[in-house]
Amino acid sequence: MSLRLNPRAKALKVPGTRQFSNQLVNYPDAINLTIGQPDFPTPQSVKEAGIHAINNNLTGYSHNAGILNLRESINTFFSDKYGFSYDPINEIIVTNGAAEAIDSLFRTILEEGDEVILPAPIYTGYVPVIEFCGAKVVYLDTTETNFQPSAEKLAELITDKTKAVLFNYPSNPTGVVLTKETMDQLVEVLVNKDIYVITDEIYSENTFSGDHLSFASYPQLREKLFYIHGLSKSHSMTGWRIGFLMGPAEIMQHVLKVHLYNSICANLPAQYAAIEAVTNAKDTPEEMNVEYIKRRDFVYKRLVEIGLPVEKPNGAFYIFPSIQAYGLNSFDFATKLLQEGGVAVVPGSAFTPYGEGYIRISYAYGMPVLVEGMDRLEKFVQKLK
Ligand SMILES: Cc1ncc(COP(=O)(O)O)c(C=O)c1O
Structure with a gap:
């Protein structure tokens, strides 16, 4: 058939995170440490708010930006917690997950030939979207600065083609959070430049010590x-x-126009559930964090004992040890670990080439799974030595 496809669609690859979790069906006894979602149920009152909406026929379309009550609740949540405010009428859009926010935003601001700076390693969901828009990704290597993006390096990467810089802290895949000092320096570089600053803070509620600092709290970037x-x-x-x-x-x-042509609005019963989440159930993440901290401490301790160099994460639910000492690239290491060691992790190379030499372990799993996973990892690593 001679009908052509959009070559950019053809060039898209399945994310490395998925490639690995997809392999798991062939290893039913493997311990799976690949998944990037909490292992807790949605809070009961949030589920009930969704069910209540369905039972009351609140199942139609909403305003394209989302129901106003939700947008107001979102603004209250963030202004109470982080001290910044957005106008619910025309500065907040409820999207189909953060993934759609990323897509709609990039499609609104990017033109062919633009450059977008990403500190790397970084989450898999940005590069394909940026490239799909005909823009180019420029990486800010963080591997030599404890995964903290250096303001000096950022300044060096800025050209007249730079359209945006994106930050994602707490970070997927490293779990690292930024110090105030680092943020101040980054803001200083960006403040007088015509460059959009995009901050994906989806893990802000999972910050384990000290308060989360948001780039949105800098009025000079507003x-x-x-x-x-x-x-x-x-x-x-x-x-x-x-x-x-x-x-x-x-x-x-x-x-909003890009979003509405893409999806009209977010799922309405889910929007009602979301109101409950950001109001009455707003403290739920604190309860999850108690567990995440125990798990983080355990996995970190075990990785140190096993001898894998690792940065102690202070947010999200990932940890990103180095496997450079074993002479295998991260894909081969993860494949062998799955096949011979019975543990599934994500190769660091899934998170841009700057993740090469690392593996991502998710600790969004119960303690027994993590204990067994770490024991298996230890045995596997000992055999590799
Ligand atoms: C950093 C980051 N941003 C966005 C997303 C997408 O989240 P959502 O489920 O809201 O689309 C993820 C999911 O793993 C993520 O890790």
């Missing part, structure tokens, strides 16, 4: 900053598909 969030991680609602995008009204009116 006119060019976009804040991405959602309930997938904070409230264990990955399947409900609720994300939030906030930004300056002037640009959000255009994002």
